[in-house]
Amino acid sequence: MTATVxxxxxxxxxGACVGAFTAVWGEFAYMRARRDGKIDVAERAHLRIIAxxxxxxxxxxxxxxxxxxxVAYMLHATLQPALTPTYWTLIALSLFVIxxxxxxxxxxxxxxxxxxxxxxxxxxxxxxxxxxxxPLSFGAAVAFFAVATALFYAVLWSARRFSLRK
Numbered sequence: 001m002t003a004t005v006x007x008x009x010x011x012x013x014x015g016a017c018v019g020a021f022t023a024v025w026g027e028f029a030y031m032r033a034r035r036d037g038k039i040d041v042a043e044r045a046h047l048r049i050i051a052x053x054x055x056x057x058x059x060x061x062x063x064x065x066x067x068x069x070x071v072a073y074m075l076h077a078t079l080q081p082a083l084t085p086t087y088w089t090l091i092a093l094s095l096f097v098i099x100x101x102x103x104x105x106x107x108x109x110x111x112x113x114x115x116x117x118x119x120x121x122x123x124x125x126x127x128x129x130x131x132x133x134x135p136l137s138f139g140a141a142v143a144f145f146a147v148a149t150a151l152f153y154a155v156l157w158s159a160r161r162f163s164l165r166k
Contacts, residue, residue: 005071009129011064016129019057019097020122026050027119027156031163054101061125062094089141090128097121112160116153120145 029050033043069081081087097118104114124145127133136144 001075008064008067011060013129015057015060015064016125019054020126022050022053022057023119023122031160034164058097085138086128088138093121093125112157113153116156117149120149120152
């Protein structure tokens with residue numbers, strides 16, 4: 001059973017890393033696509049491939065998280081994942097990424113704010129799954145995420161602004 005747990009933890013971290021690195025790749029692709037002022041068919045196809053990478057990363061992350069919950073239940077673990085704030089932070093961020101990506105695709109939220117929120121959420125997921133984020137309560141994680149989103153918003157906005165200059 002330890003091999004199963006190890007595999008699921010690896011799959012969860014791999015899914016988060018795939019999503020985060022695809023989000024970075026998507027930002028670079030978007031800046032490159034916008035440089036000439038319009039997005040053509042080849043650039044849209046490239047952005048669609050990036051969307052598939054994000055979908056794969058999120059699917060892998062959520063399926064392995066579900067698998068870890070089932071394995072913890074089967075092993076009668078003393079601390080079930082649903083009782084930890086880290087688990088709920090991971091699930092809330094995953095649902096936030098899904099909702100924000102949907103809102104971006106339907107143009108219900110500005111691209112700059114939505115992409116910064118999704119970008120920072122993916123990196124939060126990476127830090128959570130790799131254990132690099134200090135143990136925080138759910139409220140503290142939400143506050144930290146809001147600050148990180150504001151910082152990423154400023155950084156991505158300025159990077160896009162400088163990349164569009166000729």
